[in-house]
């Protein structure tokens with residue numbers, strides 16, 4: 001299949017530390033522009049959608065004060081998006097762990113890392129977030 005591709009492109013997966021701010025005055029960023037992430041939590045589009053929803057709520061709430069609305073939007077999103085970026089980076093080692101190269105080590109590793117308890121620890125907080133419940 002790979003040899004049938006006309007031009008096989010490769011691209012790098014870059015790890016970046018989360019930004020500490022991304023709004024200034026009347027300008028802000030959202031989505032990948034302010035919290036680019038590795039794909040190992042599959043949350044990039046989810047974060048962009050949550051950003052869009054919350055920025056709309058902040059703009060509505062602080063309708064006469066744009067800088068305040070954008071500052072509030074950023075402060076509401078910093079912790080969660082940073083945790084996702086770092087969690088994705090942490091999964092790099094989990095998904096590409098040398099223990100997975102051999103059947104015996106792999107079984108033990110998967111039993112440990114993908115036990116119900118460990119999976120809940122790593123994923124529940126992601127899916128319990130409710131953009132409507134966030135106080136703007």
Ligand SMILES: Cc1cc2nc3c(=O)[nH]c(=O)nc-3n(C[C@H](O)[C@H](O)[C@H](O)COP(=O)(O)OP(=O)(O)OC[C@H]3O[C@@H](n4cnc5c(N)ncnc54)[C@H](O)[C@@H]3O)c2cc1C
Pocket residue numbers: 030031032033039042043044045046047048
């Ligand atoms: C292979 C792959 C798999 C993925 N799987 C998942 C997944 O399972 N779950 C998940 O949640 N996320 C996933 N993502 C991540 C997700 O696609 C991104 O996080 C999301 O698209 C970011 O949205 P965005 O609007 O911030 O940026 P983008 O979707 O990149 O949108 C930016 C837009 O701006 C346009 N643009 C750029 N420069 C200019 C310019 N100068 N003028 C005008 N327009 C411009 C671009 O063409 C683009 O349309 C995946 C990404 C990839 C690459």
